[in-house]
Amino acid sequence: MSERSRLEAWAPDGLPEVRAGDDLAALVLAALDEGRDLADGDVVSVTSKIVSKAEGRTRIGDREAAIDEETVRVVARRGPTRIVRNRLGLTMAAAGVDASNVAVGSIVLLPLDPDGSARTLRREIRRRTGLNVGVIVTDTSGRAWREGQTDIAIGAAGVRVAEDFAGHTDAHGNPLVVTLPAVADELAGAAELVQGKLAARPVAVLRGRADLVLPIGQDGPGAASLVRPDGADLFGWGAREAVVRALAGDAADLVPFGEPAPTVELAAALDRLPDGVDRTAVAAVCFAHGWRIEDWEGTIDGA
Template sequence: MTRLEVWAPDGFPEVAAGDDLAILVLAALGGGTDLVDGDVVCVTSKVVSKAEGRTRVGDREAAIDEETERLVARRGATRIVRNRLGLIMAAAGVDASNVAPGSVVLLPLDPDASARALRREVHARTGTNVAVVVTDTSGRAWREGQTDIAVGAAGLLVAEDFAGRTDPHGNPLVVTLPAVADEIAGAAELVQGKLGGRPVAIVRGRADLVLPPDDDGPGAASLVRAEGGDLFGWGAREAVVRALVGDEADRAPFGQEADADELSAALRRLPDAADRTAAAAVCFAHGWRLEDWERDRPQA
């Protein structure tokens, strides 16, 4: 039998810049006596950011601009962006909730480093080997609502790679890669709640995912796809405009160059084969230039 326990202590104090987060976390956990080897300590990015002085007074839009690497999609006032951490999120992860009016909280500068520091402190003060996950709320493509994900991690196998194994029926598993760090973050949010003032949670029961004290693992950054590795690098509307403009700076999010057969099939779908503007846009979206295609395309 496998059992998972998740709980979040009440009574966590308001966090301010310069606070020792490890002291606050351990105080909420009975001075650390509530922890055992193999536990996963989950902390919201908001309290990490507050302790690290990542709170800003002023305009939220300016803060979003500061954190944005590139705009992915815009719908009215809503901006979906790739932020400086490589995360694709609404408003770059800038949050105006659970903070003083007129202020916003930015994500930690390096959530993996924050997780590593907290893990080291917990181990130094208690001798307990835990993993640490820094969580934040994110929307999902194709799904309503939001869930928490891991934006930082230390001492945790953040993904289980089942590729090359077989299921009980003998079927080979090719790309099965459960993002267990995100699953742990989602489980933690269930007991933390959005309005409960419980920014810390403990997940117990997956000690097999917790690494030795001297191994912090690859961190949550390893779960972020490289630019161009996502099939949806632009919003639907934005992709059309970017392809038509054909700016070289916009090419990477379209992904790797398509092979000649794939591009040829796409060009055949154009209603007017002589429309060079449309053909150039299709070529651009597939990683080609029209002039290169015309020179190198397979001959019938």
């Protein structure tokens, strides 16, 4: 028989409403037949919602005020919708503040430390069952350029969150340069398929990728390692916001534009401006490329 690659995913019913102070590990294991449904090398996926509820991150109050509290920087705004970079470094709508699957009038904030929450759950499952499993904490996120949402891993412990194939070659001998599958996010998406949004199944088990589960005592870098540093992303500002920020030229807004562009790249951008454009437009283009107009003019004068 030829060798096959197989991934299994299932989500148990029966998890009760999670409240602040609940023993999350006990609830998860109870839903998994006291751990008898688990095996070494499995990955346990839990939604951030139940982690937040257990950790007391639910409150009664104004959603907009909570978004303000969780926001580090507004990336883009379209009407009432805000896409922000939150305190975890995640760029998402409404900073991850959610008002679904919670009592009317209440809101849920993301866990304070999703990677830490995953480490705690992994440790407790190991202590109570003797099993070595990986754990991911998931949340729903939109994607640029595509409609709809999918679940991603915002916390992880004992799981390789990415597989680096750079330096390898494919079956045709072509070198792989920047191939880095975010496997923790792929596992989160698979878990969401069996959990569903309205089925009250916030826990899932994934089996078949034991190669991604780290040895006991090794938790790995966590899902935080998948977050690009501010300025390392090509889309640090929304399209409209980038124009306004560049024209304003506030030094505090410079980082999301990234590292200063090479002089040849900036020169090419300036060449696209119409003849006779004023100094304000030139300064904005320089700013968007990580330069101050004074430094650029100095470079030209010194050439």
